[in-house]
Amino acid sequence: MSQTEVKVGVYICQCGINIAATVDVEVVRAFASTLDNVVVARHYQFMCSEPGQEMIKKDIRELGLNRVVVASCSPRMHEVTFQGVLADTGLNPYYFDMANIREHCSWITSDSAKATEKAKRLIRAAVARVVWQEPLVAREVPVKPEALVVGGGIAGIQAALTIADAGFHVYLVEREPSIGGRMAQLDKTFPTLDCSACILTPKMVSVGRHPNISLLSYSEVVDVSGYVGNFKVKVRKKPRYVDLGTCNGCGLCAESDLTELKEAKGELWVDRIKIDESKCSQCGDCVQACLEENKENQGVTNIAVERRQFAELPPEEREGNLPETLMQQIVLMDSKSRLEFWQRELSKCIKCYGCRDVCPICICDECELENPEWISPGEIPPNFPLFHLIRAYHVADYCIGCGECEATCPMSIPLRTIQSLIHRQPREVIFEYIPGLDVPMKEKLIKQAKESPVNKRGVRV
Amino acid sequence: MNYDTILTVCPFCGCGCQFYLEVLNKEIAGLIPCKTDEISEGKLCIKGRNAHKFVYHGERLKTPLIKRNGRFEQASWQAALDIISQKLNESKQRFGPDSIAFLSSAKCTNEENFLLMKFARAVLGTNNIDNCARLCHSPTVAGLSSSFGSGAMTNSIPELENADCILVIGSNAIEQHPLIGSRILEARDNGAKLIVVDPRRTPLANFADVYLQIRPGSDVCLLNGFMNILTTEGLMDKEFISQRTEGYEGFKQKIEEYTPDKVQKVSGVSSGDLQRAARIYGEAEKASIVYCMGLTQHTAGTDNVRSCANLAMLTGNVGRESTGVNPLRGQNNVQGACDMGALPNVYAGYQAVLDKVAKERFEAAWETSLTEKPGLTVVEMIDAAYEGFVKAMYIMGENPALSDPDISHVHEALSALDFLVVQDIFMSETAQQASVVLPATSFAEKEGTFTATDRRVLRLRKAIEPLGDSKPDWVIISQLAQSMGSNQFNYTSPKEIMEEIAKLTPIYGGISYERLDKGKVLAWPCLTKDHSGTRFLHEEAFTRGKGRFFAIDFKEPAEMPDTEFPFTLTTGRLMFHYHTGTMTRKIPSLNSEVSAGFMEISPQDAKRLGVGDREKVVVRSRRGEIQISASITEKVAPGVVFIPFHFAESAANVLTSRTLDLEAKIPELKVCAVNISKRGKP
Numbered sequence A: 001m002s003q004t005e006v007k008v009g010v011y012i013c014q015c016g017i018n019i020a021a022t023v024d025v026e027v028v029r030a031f032a033s034t035l036d037n038v039v040v041a042r043h044y045q046f047m048c049s050e051p052g053q054e055m056i057k058k059d060i061r062e063l064g065l066n067r068v069v070v071a072s073c074s075p076r077m078h079e080v081t082f083q084g085v086l087a088d089t090g091l092n093p094y095y096f097d098m099a100n101i102r103e104h105c106s107w108i109t110s111d112s113a114k115a116t117e118k119a120k121r122l123i124r125a126a127v128a129r130v131v132w133q134e135p136l137v138a139r140e141v142p143v144k145p146e147a148l149v150v151g152g153g154i155a156g157i158q159a160a161l162t163i164a165d166a167g168f169h170v171y172l173v174e175r176e177p178s179i180g181g182r183m184a185q186l187d188k189t190f191p192t193l194d195c196s197a198c199i200l201t202p203k204m205v206s207v208g209r210h211p212n213i214s215l216l217s218y219s220e221v222v223d224v225s226g227y228v229g230n231f232k233v234k235v236r237k238k239p240r241y242v243d244l245g246t247c248n249g250c251g252l253c254a255e256s257d258l259t260e261l262k263e264a265k266g267e268l269w270v271d272r273i274k275i276d277e278s279k280c281s282q283c284g285d286c287v288q289a290c291l292e293e294n295k296e297n298q299g300v301t302n303i304a305v306e307r308r309q310f311a312e313l314p315p316e317e318r319e320g321n322l323p324e325t326l327m328q329q330i331v332l333m334d335s336k337s338r339l340e341f342w343q344r345e346l347s348k349c350i351k352c353y354g355c356r357d358v359c360p361i362c363i364c365d366e367c368e369l370e371n372p373e374w375i376s377p378g379e380i381p382p383n384f385p386l387f388h389l390i391r392a393y394h395v396a397d398y399c400i401g402c403g404e405c406e407a408t409c410p411m412s413i414p415l416r417t418i419q420s421l422i423h424r425q426p427r428e429v430i431f432e433y434i435p436g437l438d439v440p441m442k443e444k445l446i447k448q449a450k451e452s453p454v455n456k457r458g459v460r461v
Numbered sequence B: 001m002n003y004d005t006i007l008t009v010c011p012f013c014g015c016g017c018q019f020y021l022e023v024l025n026k027e028i029a030g031l032i033p034c035k036t037d038e039i040s041e042g043k044l045c046i047k048g049r050n051a052h053k054f055v056y057h058g059e060r061l062k063t064p065l066i067k068r069n070g071r072f073e074q075a076s077w078q079a080a081l082d083i084i085s086q087k088l089n090e091s092k093q094r095f096g097p098d099s100i101a102f103l104s105s106a107k108c109t110n111e112e113n114f115l116l117m118k119f120a121r122a123v124l125g126t127n128n129i130d131n132c133a134r135l136c137h138s139p140t141v142a143g144l145s146s147s148f149g150s151g152a153m154t155n156s157i158p159e160l161e162n163a164d165c166i167l168v169i170g171s172n173a174i175e176q177h178p179l180i181g182s183r184i185l186e187a188r189d190n191g192a193k194l195i196v197v198d199p200r201r202t203p204l205a206n207f208a209d210v211y212l213q214i215r216p217g218s219d220v221c222l223l224n225g226f227m228n229i230l231t232t233e234g235l236m237d238k239e240f241i242s243q244r245t246e247g248y249e250g251f252k253q254k255i256e257e258y259t260p261d262k263v264q265k266v267s268g269v270s271s272g273d274l275q276r277a278a279r280i281y282g283e284a285e286k287a288s289i290v291y292c293m294g295l296t297q298h299t300a301g302t303d304n305v306r307s308c309a310n311l312a313m314l315t316g317n318v319g320r321e322s323t324g325v326n327p328l329r330g331q332n333n334v335q336g337a338c339d340m341g342a343l344p345n346v347y348a349g350y351q352a353v354l355d356k357v358a359k360e361r362f363e364a365a366w367e368t369s370l371t372e373k374p375g376l377t378v379v380e381m382i383d384a385a386y387e388g389f390v391k392a393m394y395i396m397g398e399n400p401a402l403s404d405p406d407i408s409h410v411h412e413a414l415s416a417l418d419f420l421v422v423q424d425i426f427m428s429e430t431a432q433q434a435s436v437v438l439p440a441t442s443f444a445e446k447e448g449t450f451t452a453t454d455r456r457v458l459r460l461r462k463a464i465e466p467l468g469d470s471k472p473d474w475v476i477i478s479q480l481a482q483s484m485g486s487n488q489f490n491y492t493s494p495k496e497i498m499e500e501i502a503k504l505t506p507i508y509g510g511i512s513y514e515r516l517d518k519g520k521v522l523a524w525p526c527l528t529k530d531h532s533g534t535r536f537l538h539e540e541a542f543t544r545g546k547g548r549f550f551a552i553d554f555k556e557p558a559e560m561p562d563t564e565f566p567f568t569l570t571t572g573r574l575m576f577h578y579h580t581g582t583m584t585r586k587i588p589s590l591n592s593e594v595s596a597g598f599m600e601i602s603p604q605d606a607k608r609l610g611v612g613d614r615e616k617v618v619v620r621s622r623r624g625e626i627q628i629s630a631s632i633t634e635k636v637a638p639g640v641v642f643i644p645f646h647f648a649e650s651a652a653n654v655l656t657s658r659t660l661d662l663e664a665k666i667p668e669l670k671v672c673a674v675n676i677s678k679r680g681k682p
């Protein structure tokens, strides 16, 4: 709309004495009527009253106003009121602006001159702005009447239950394998000394059974987009290697060696079971335990272990199970084929030192792998088996099983399996050698390394 | 504290692994592998893991240098650019545009290669521009273009994992393209059969189902014999041959001459092994050929490549997943340097300078007239410099004084020049001979793109500000062009250069920084902004229409061993170093692995000559001699010796010959005749 057609009406409210006692409304009115595009400017005792509203309507009809500015209280009080006035007369309600000369002006000073000056400025700004306003049309957008609650502690649980009881669907996302949060770790609650579990567990069960709640445990929110009423949320489910549909919570898997729940034995919630991937040593005990107890209703889906066939199980139960894990295969090998296996695997090594570089345990300033006394520089593959043996022994006591070494090895050598194997061995089997401490043994090994035929350049063993 | 990780690309080999540079308070603090990268999957080789370590090396060039009275003096950029524009103009006016020659770099970004070729063609008006691809894969470009119509790797790297058979010829993939080598081993673990053909027992050979230790330079004979067996045993794909290829009859007659017995005599490979290998390849459902420098650096380089193409077509192993003919490009951006037209006979995207339409397109875009006379190749440039036809050279990030054959000749040629500009990050052997040296930035200090060996375009990202006074190559070229009066080089970022490339280069038409930054894997041909790139080529039809069989005669290498020079020398690279070592030899963890050159010799020969392990010997060829220590190993067969070419102080390329493949103009770096004597004896 070009500015020449714009006709603005300005209405200054006295608000009883709330405004008029400080702001000289007549001066302001006179000022407003001089502003560009202003056709009419008036003041009145209460603009929000019926007569006040009528005054605006009349002017719109008779003077053909197409913009209205009301200088009065905060828009939080009466914006809707005045927009209604415009709408009643057929004007778009967004051709309206409000200058707050009460909370922002008359109430905060007793200096009449300053207040009057400020009121003028606020009105001048509102007039300047209203000229540029465009008509807006409200429309309806469908919303999803669903809620997402992030975090399954007691607060999240209660929020989810309240919303769900009100009839809305709730997604409850919890990053740990189980909901419950801190409260599940407490014994009594302050100040009544009520039993914490007695409050929490019924609510946890309600969440599990509530038809309006979808529980996403062991999951994390990775991305939120969209807008109010139509959010799009991406949730990553972490693998737990347990099929919650078939798992019956017997907890036998947890009794096997290295699952996270070892200590929590006997206090399991169905929802809590997961195999800790980083600690899995591929021993397969969890799957075996689950199979024995639950037969074909196996709940453990540990992929590292699934491929195995259980040497210990009677043959008829082995059927249908795929071949062993690498770990199983190696354990079952006789010593000659085991040596051949490792020779073959380790001869793939291109000596990138990646396994050492990423290992959280390998932190030495000077690494023995670069000591020419042990390992001939510049040779690929590096001396068998010293190169890998050195590292394996150095980290054996501390390896946290993170698997980074194996993940980063460009030749995909099963480096973590070496560690898993060492963990299975009692100390006698690994020559009682204590990494970093055993000096005589180190000398013996150096001597052996020097005499070893594999040390000659280019000759493969 | 300010910490950031920048995803960027490895500056070494053509695998194109991506990794993160860790930047702490504006300095590179470390390097982390990127687990989501399709190629590296969080794995890197030793060079990649240490790639950041040469960036801050004390010998980095940081100011422009001008040689006065035989000594380098520091100079301002203005002074350096002035003298360069003056000298280049002078040369152009006095001796014509073709008295100037440019060497572009396979280490620089696509944008920079594009700019240098634009500078050479549009500003100076010469097509004398080439890059080191001439010394590695020019036969690939020539050979595969004539057979298939496109001179690039046909399939992508990850596809190798699913092949049923992989035939590796003349490629030491585990050491030179580790992340491809690892895929080959992966394939083998998945049940694929592996055939390795190499005169040297490379690490990969130890995993081969069949290893053929071939006499250097007899590849055509061996491959013809291979195909002879396939046709006799009916293992060819008749339908594929009749529907998608031409020239089969003539080819068939030719290979009939190559019976297994004849091949055994010529190549030293037993006919039994050859038969076994041929059957494995012929019977495989998806067979892939992988080759590298061992095949191309010969006078018969182009013939060798065409033979591979013949083999793939004969068995219908092209245009499908996990098959194809796959040259492994050495430098991280040698593919890109060629794609960008840093070649004497083509513009960007392999549009021939002889093609009127292409010429007009570039003339219109650059508002100038271009010459249609194809330029000189690397070795020809050096010869022309030697003979005085080329007066001035501009070398961006290359080191011909160590990488080219017969380097004493190269030295003489470079000193015969009136004017030589070298743009590099270190004072290389070549830079020492320059009149002006311009300090460029390393990969960590600039933006751009690289194109990996399987045609994947990758984003290089800037991690730190240029060191000292150095500038990215694209800035240097733009400023030089501007100071020579061109108004065609007003770029504010490499992104704008890529936009120009996309406009002028159909195969790069759909490449843009926006798409790459969204993490898209785009391999050319990528024609439009909604084209998702091409993982393998020639699916429905060959780029040239029908695949073409070539009947190829076996020719002996140019220089055969004789009584005076009884050994065959073959050259190559090591795991721990890269080419002329300007970068890798400055990384302590790499240099401590191998710090000096050596010559591999078989135990039998060593015994005969009375040479002990690590003893210094003198190696002579018709061109020169070097001293080097012997390393006795069974990796090489009797009669053959191997020297890596990284080391200036015992440079293999003093010995090598510059006899060229007539078509691709590649010198025969892989075969020459030498003799060996103990030190102090003639």
Ligand code: SF4
Binding pocket: A355, A358, A359, A360, A361, A362, A395, A398, A399, A400, A401, A402, A403, A404, A405, A406, A415, A416, A419
């Ligand atoms: S698995 Fe053990 S040895 Fe491997 S990187 Fe982790 S801590 Fe180090």
Ligand code: SF4
Binding pocket: A356, A361, A362, A363, A364, A366, A367, A368, A369, A390, A391, A394, A395
């Ligand atoms: S623990 Fe051993 S292998 Fe690891 S960094 Fe130290 S010396 Fe090297």
Ligand code: SF4
Binding pocket: A348, A349, A350, A351, A352, A353, A354, A355, A356, A405, A408, A409, A410, A411, A412, A413, A415
């Ligand atoms: S990561 Fe793998 S290839 Fe690299 S040094 Fe370790 S074992 Fe060898």
Ligand code: SF4
Binding pocket: B010, B011, B012, B013, B014, B015, B016, B017, B040, B044, B045, B046, B047, B048, B049, B177, B178, B179, B180
């Ligand atoms: S394989 Fe090549 S690209 Fe990958 S890290 Fe090594 S040198 Fe770099």
